[in-house]
Amino acid sequence: MKIELQCPLARLSHALPYLYDNKVGIVANIMEHPIDIDSPRFFRYSCNASNTEAFGEYRNFAIGGGAATTREMALAKTVGEAVERYCAAIYCKQDFPLMSYAQASVECIHPDEWALYSAKQHDYENFMFDPFLTSSRVRWVAATDLHRGSVVYVPAAMVYVPYFFYENGDETPLTQPISTGLSCHCSMEEASIGGICEVIERDCFSITWQAQLSRPRICHTTLSANNQELVRRFQAAGYQVHLVDIRNESGVPSVMAVARHDGNFLPMVVAASTALTADEAVRKALEELAHTERYAFQIKGEVAPLAPDPEFDNITGQVDHVNFWTNPAMTQYAAFLTSSNERCDCRDMENFDMGTPTASLAKLVARIEQTGYRVLVCDISSSDVRELGMVAVRALIPGYHPLFMGYHHRALGGKRLWTLPQQLGYRGIEPGSGDYPYPHPFP
Numbered sequence: 001m002k003i004e005l006q007c008p009l010a011r012l013s014h015a016l017p018y019l020y021d022n023k024v025g026i027v028a029n030i031m032e033h034p035i036d037i038d039s040p041r042f043f044r045y046s047c048n049a050s051n052t053e054a055f056g057e058y059r060n061f062a063i064g065g066g067a068a069t070t071r072e073m074a075l076a077k078t079v080g081e082a083v084e085r086y087c088a089a090i091y092c093k094q095d096f097p098l099m100s101y102a103q104a105s106v107e108c109i110h111p112d113e114w115a116l117y118s119a120k121q122h123d124y125e126n127f128m129f130d131p132f133l134t135s136s137r138v139r140w141v142a143a144t145d146l147h148r149g150s151v152v153y154v155p156a157a158m159v160y161v162p163y164f165f166y167e168n169g170d171e172t173p174l175t176q177p178i179s180t181g182l183s184c185h186c187s188m189e190e191a192s193i194g195g196i197c198e199v200i201e202r203d204c205f206s207i208t209w210q211a212q213l214s215r216p217r218i219c220h221t222t223l224s225a226n227n228q229e230l231v232r233r234f235q236a237a238g239y240q241v242h243l244v245d246i247r248n249e250s251g252v253p254s255v256m257a258v259a260r261h262d263g264n265f266l267p268m269v270v271a272a273s274t275a276l277t278a279d280e281a282v283r284k285a286l287e288e289l290a291h292t293e294r295y296a297f298q299i300k301g302e303v304a305p306l307a308p309d310p311e312f313d314n315i316t317g318q319v320d321h322v323n324f325w326t327n328p329a330m331t332q333y334a335a336f337l338t339s340s341n342e343r344c345d346c347r348d349m350e351n352f353d354m355g356t357p358t359a360s361l362a363k364l365v366a367r368i369e370q371t372g373y374r375v376l377v378c379d380i381s382s383s384d385v386r387e388l389g390m391v392a393v394r395a396l397i398p399g400y401h402p403l404f405m406g407y408h409h410r411a412l413g414g415k416r417l418w419t420l421p422q423q424l425g426y427r428g429i430e431p432g433s434g435d436y437p438y439p440h441p442f443p
Contacts, residue, residue: 011186014389015388015389015390016079018388019079019083019388020079024050025050026049026050026082026083026086026384026385027047027048027049027050027064027079027082027083028047028048028049028050029047029048030045030046030047030075030078030079031045031046031047032044032045032071033045033046033294036294038237038238038264038265039237039290039293039294039297040233040234040236040237040239040290040293041233041236042067042068042069042074042233042287042290042291043067043068043069043070043071043073043074044065044066044067044074044290044291044294045065045066045067045071045074045075045077045078046063046064046065046078047063047064047065047078047079047082048062048063048064048082049062049063049064049082049083049085049086050062050086052086052089052090056089056090056091056092057091057092057093058089058091058162058163058164059089059162060085060086060088060089060090060162061085061089061161061162061179062082062085062086063082064078064079064080064081064082064083064085065077065078065081065291065295066078066080066081066287066291067287067288067290067291067294068287069230069287073287077287080183080184080185081184083184083385083390083392084179084182084183084184084392085161085179085182086382086385087184087380087381087382087385087392088159088160088161088179088182088380088392088394089160089161089162090380090382091156091160091380093139093156093171096139096140096141096156097139097140098137098138098139098170098171099137099138099140100133100134100135100136100137100138101133101134101135101136101138102134102135104140104153106140106151106153107150107151107152107153108140108152108153108154109152109153109154109374109376109398110134111132111133111134111136113398113399114132114158114175114398114399114413114414115399115400115401115402115411115413115414115415115416115417116129116132116174116175116402116411116413116414117129117131117175117409117411117412117413118412118413118431119131120412121408121412121413124408127408128173128176128409129173129174129175129176129409130172130173130174132155132172132174132175136172136174137170137171137172138155138156138157138171138172138174139155139156139157139171140153140154140155140156141153141154141155141156141159141160141378142378143159143376143377143378143396144376144377144378144379145374145375145376146192146361146365146375146376146377147365147366147369147374147375148374152374152376154376154378154396154398155174155175157171157174157175157177158174158175158177158394158396159378159380159394159396160177160380160394161177161178161179161182162177163177175402176404176405176406176409178402178403178404178405180198180199180202180402180403181195181196181198181199181393181394181395181396182195182198182380182392182393182394183195183198183392183393183394183395184385184390184391184392184393185390185391186389186390186391187357187391188377188379188391188393189357189358189360189361190357190391191391191392191393192361192377192393192395193276193357193360193361193364194395195377195393195394195395196361196364196365196368196375196377196395196397197252197273197274197275197276197364198274198395199395199396199397199400200248200250200252200254200274200368200397200400201254201272201273201274202400202401202402202403203248203397203400203401203402203416204246204247204248204254204256204272204274205246205256205272205403205440205442206401206402206403206411206417206440207248207401207416207417207420207421208244208246208256208337209337209436209440209441209442210401210410210417210429210435210436210440211417211420211421211426211428211429211435211436212336212429212435212436213336213421213424213426214336214337214338214339214340215244215245215246215256215337215340216244216245216340216342216343216344217242217243217244217245217338217340217342217343217344218243218244218245218255218282218343218344218345218346219343219344219345219346220241220243222344222345222346222347223243223279223282223346224279224282226279226283227279227282227283227286230283230286230287231243231286233290234259234286234289234290238261238263238264239259239260239261239264240259240260240261241257241258241259241286241289242257242258242259242260242337242338243255243256243257243282243285243346244256244257244258244337244338244340245344245346245349246272247349248420248424249371249420249423249424250367250368250371251349251350251367252274252275252276252350252352252364252367253274253275253276253277253278253280253281253346253349253350253352254272254273254274254281255272255273255274255278255281255282255285255346256270256271256272256285256337257270257271257272257273257282257285257286257288257289258270258334258337258338259289259293260331260338265297265300265301266293266296266297266300266326267325267326267327267328267331268325268331268334268441269289269292269293269296269325269441270289270292270325270334270337270441270442270443271285271286271288271289271291271292271442271443272285272288272442273285273287273288276351276352276353276360276364277349277351277352277353278346278347278349278351279346280353281349282346292322292443295322295443296322296325296326296443299319299322299323299326300323300326303319303323305323305326305327306320306323306324306327312407312408312438312439313407313408315406315407315439316405316406316407317405317406318405318443320406320439321405321439321440321441321442321443322441322443324439324441325441330438333438334438334441352364352367368397373397373398373399373400374397374398375395375396375397376395376396376397376398377393377394377395377396378393378394378396379391379392379393380392380393380394381393399414399415399416400416401414401416401417401420403440403442407439410435410439410440412431412434412435417429417435418430418431
C-alpha cells in the first residue's frame, strides 16, 4: 500500500485498528463535531485516551482534540494529542532518583536556568510552590541534549503530566506541571520538531502578552492562496482575523491568530503556532483558532460568567482563562495584540524546512543553540505506543518562558521576560513595575 508522507493519518493508518477501540483501545470515543452554521468551516474531532489509572498510579488528561480543513488531518491531530497525554501519565516516581542539585553525581540542569517564579510570588503565604534551590530535593529524569548528544537530567515534574506534589512529601513542589512540549509523531525527529516548536510558541506568546507587546501584523495579501482561503472561512462567519508575527530571537516562524466579532456570542479568540515554515505556522495558527473558537463557544454556553475580581483570584485554570475573555467588556484590555501599525510580509520569515526531518531538526537545534539555549528531549513513549511505530516526546528549552494556568501562578521568574523585549527592540518591562496586569487569553 502506498503511504502519502504529507498526510500523518495515512502514515498511521496501520496503527489505527490497534489504537482505537471503545472498550480496550488506547484511543476511544472518537467524535466528529458538526460544522455549525455560525462557525468557520473546519473539521473538528475529539476523543478519549484510555484511563491510565487502570494500570498505573496516575490518571491522564484523557481528552484529545483537533481541527483542520480535512477530516484526515483533524483526526490525526486529535489522536496524536490523546496518545501524547496517555504516554505522559505512564511513569513511576520511584524509578527516578531523588536528590538535590548539590548532591547530584550526574549532570543536571541548574535550578537558576529555569524560568519559574519570582521571590515576591514565593513570599505569598498560600503560594503553591517553593523556590527551586540547589538544595531542593527533586526527582530527576534523563534527557538528551540534541546539540551535544549527551545525557543531562531534568526535574521529572517538567516531563510527566499529571505530576503531583504531596503535602509533607519527600519532594520539593517546584512548578506547575504543564503539557507544553509534548508531541507524538511517526519518528523521533518529527516528534522532537513538534515538541520544540510548541515550546517556542508558548515562549513567544507568553512574553508578547506579559510584556504587553504590540507586534507587527502580517499582511493577508502575502499569505498563500490556501491560507487566504482559511481566513475567508472565518470572515464568512463574521469574524475579523488578525495574524501577528510573534517570533523570538531564534527567527523560527511563529504566528499568533486573533479572531474578533463585534456582534457575536463570542467577542475574541486567540491561538498561536510555531512551525518550520511561515506557511505552515499560519495554517496551524488558523486551525488552532478554529479549534479554540468552538471550545470558547462551549464554555460561554455552559459555564457561568466570571464575577468581577480586581485581584483575579477566580482565574485558576484553563477554563477560567478562556471564560474571562468571552465577556465583551474585557476585550479592550487585549486591544494591544492587534494595534500595531507595522505590517510585515510572512514570506520574509526564514525557512527551517531542510527537506528531511533530520536536517530540519538539526537546523532548528543549531539556531536555538546559537542564541544561548539548550534543546533537550525526553522519550516518553510507552511500550505499546512504541510497538505501533509511534514516538512520544517531551521537549524542553531551559530558560524559555513558560505558559502557566492561573493568574497568580504565571511565571515571573527567569530573565527572558525582563530582557528579551528590549533585545527585540521594544521598550520592555522591569520586575519593579511588573508584567501586564490581566490574565492571558490562551486556552
